[in-house]
Amino acid sequence: MVTTKSRERPGRERLTRERVIDAALTVMDAEGLDAVTMRRVAREVGVEAMSLYNHVEDKDDLLRGICDRVMGGFEFPEREGDWAERAKAGARAWRRLLQAHPDMMRLFAETDGPDPASPDSLRPTEFALSLIHEGGLSDRDTVQAFHAFGGYIQGFVMMEGGSLAERAKGGFGDEAAAIPADAFPVLAALGRYFAECDPDEQFEFGLDLMIRGIEAKVAADAVDGSAGSAAE
Amino acid sequence: MVTTKSRERPGRERLTRERVIDAALTVMDAEGLDAVTMRRVAREVGVEAMSLYNHVEDKDDLLRGICDRVMGGFEFPEREGDWAERAKAGARAWRRLLQAHPDMMRLFAETDGPDPASPDSLRPTEFALSLIHEGGLSDRDTVQAFHAFGGYIQGFVMMEGGSLAERAKGGFGDEAAAIPADAFPVLAALGRYFAECDPDEQFEFGLDLMIRGIEAKVAADAVDGSAGSAAE
DNA sequence: AGGATATGCGTACACCGTAAGTGTGTCAAC
DNA sequence: GTTGACACACTTACGGTGTACGCATATCCT
Numbered sequence: 001m002v003t004t005k006s007r008e009r010p011g012r013e014r015l016t017r018e019r020v021i022d023a024a025l026t027v028m029d030a031e032g033l034d035a036v037t038m039r040r041v042a043r044e045v046g047v048e049a050m051s052l053y054n055h056v057e058d059k060d061d062l063l064r065g066i067c068d069r070v071m072g073g074f075e076f077p078e079r080e081g082d083w084a085e086r087a088k089a090g091a092r093a094w095r096r097l098l099q100a101h102p103d104m105m106r107l108f109a110e111t112d113g114p115d116p117a118s119p120d121s122l123r124p125t126e127f128a129l130s131l132i133h134e135g136g137l138s139d140r141d142t143v144q145a146f147h148a149f150g151g152y153i154q155g156f157v158m159m160e161g162g163s164l165a166e167r168a169k170g171g172f173g174d175e176a177a178a179i180p181a182d183a184f185p186v187l188a189a190l191g192r193y194f195a196e197c198d199p200d201e202q203f204e205f206g207l208d209l210m211i212r213g214i215e216a217k218v219a220a221d222a223v224d225g226s227a228g229s230a231a232e
Numbered sequence: 233m234v235t236t237k238s239r240e241r242p243g244r245e246r247l248t249r250e251r252v253i254d255a256a257l258t259v260m261d262a263e264g265l266d267a268v269t270m271r272r273v274a275r276e277v278g279v280e281a282m283s284l285y286n287h288v289e290d291k292d293d294l295l296r297g298i299c300d301r302v303m304g305g306f307e308f309p310e311r312e313g314d315w316a317e318r319a320k321a322g323a324r325a326w327r328r329l330l331q332a333h334p335d336m337m338r339l340f341a342e343t344d345g346p347d348p349a350s351p352d353s354l355r356p357t358e359f360a361l362s363l364i365h366e367g368g369l370s371d372r373d374t375v376q377a378f379h380a381f382g383g384y385i386q387g388f389v390m391m392e393g394g395s396l397a398e399r400a401k402g403g404f405g406d407e408a409a410a411i412p413a414d415a416f417p418v419l420a421a422l423g424r425y426f427a428e429c430d431p432d433e434q435f436e437f438g439l440d441l442m443i444r445g446i447e448a449k450v451a452a453d454a455v456d457g458s459a460g461s462a463a464e
Numbered sequence: 465a466g467g468a469t470a471t472g473c474g475t476a477c478a479c480c481g482t483a484a485g486t487g488t489g490t491c492a493a494c
Numbered sequence: 495g496t497t498g499a500c501a502c503a504c505t506t507a508c509g510g511t512g513t514a515c516g517c518a519t520a521t522c523c524t
Contacts, residue, residue, distance in 0.1 A: 015471080038512065050513075051472045059512065109341035112394035122416055130418040141437070143425040147391065148438030152380070155387020159379065162344035184354055186362040193375040205373070206380030212448040213441030247503085270481065282482075283503045291481065 017055040019045055021065040025101070028066065033103035033110075036063070063107060067114035070101060074124040083135050084211045090131045091153055091207050094124075098157040105158040136218040145214060152206055160199050249287040251277055253297040257333070260298065265335035265342075268295070295339060299346035302333060306356040315367050316443045322363045323385055323439050326356075330389040337390045368450040377446060384438055392431050 023044035181188035255276035413420035
């Protein structure tokens, strides 16, 4: 063997960090986050639990590895259309990424999100920042807007997979509407719109809100002299 | 003892669902969500683990109980100032509630949020809906905006307690800036703003964006005839 | 050929949620 | 005062978890 790295074995495929993380992701997608145990993942790659620790610090490290792997799967949308349309496309790509694996948001919550400094996370971040920056915001406001968008998307997907999903199917739809109209008049009046909400439409609505907000802010700032991002 | 319900014992205080949930919340705030185990909570109220099951269906029920208890602690802000200011006050109250207990967002993620139909959750919801409705949106758009705001706030607090917190303290601040400027030019240029971000200011920025967006939408819709919420 | 090293395996331990069975203090009726 | 019913706390036990530790072996470098 002259090659420096590859030292293949005849019996079984060599275990690698990548294989471990792939298996963990597979298990998570197929059986949920709770099923991602060291023993279960080990079984998936045909190994005993303790062997995983040769490639993974501990379980937290494994979970962080899944986060990174998912971040690496970000699909950069085409940059076409006007700024608002490009920004929306970026946001949708972000949402799709988080939706792609059902328990992603739970995973995010339990690991404090992916390592922001990993290359796989850096690339989408760079993409988003440059996209937002093109809208005409100052450097400082670009970062603020980045966090605002990030928060919205993350929170929306979380709601989408959690309370919103259940609320839609009977939380206070028309049948289970045991809401006392005298105590909660607005709720009673608007209840039906909760039932018939379409998540995609909901997402677009909030997105539109934020885009409009940015456009309004850029327009307002342009009226002022030079200072840029005064507090309004 | 004539009273129908209370049959107090001399030895120890009678156990109740409320006491169990209070203890669980206490443990969560003091030692984190992971410390909330049946055994630990039982110890907190001076009892064995299995005794809790007389007052709680199972652990999930306990966690949902914590959610409800927290929701019940929502502090309704004063309704003063113009609409934008009142809306912001409402959003800040929501954020404060979620921030009040450090592991709240993780708890939300693991329980799919509080039961939306519980009275303790209904009251804040009613408050938020009526507040948003006053802004001039249609019934339908009010519900959409409610979800948009909810998503943003939830997501922001989640980021705040997770990645954002770590990113601020060195993720890519000035020292740990090993970011290759050629591969990530925007990121390198804007990195310092990540380091010096103030969460409160960040939150206000996004909030301002959404409020502006709503105002813009209301203004735009007012120009049209009657149809209401056309797609822009 | 002979270490050195990497990596997989087996065992063990403390902790988890909870099913099932046991004991005891408090009540209503006699 | 005695008795039976009942609510509720306790005990035990089971199968699961993450992982510390020690051992065996397969592969690489010299």
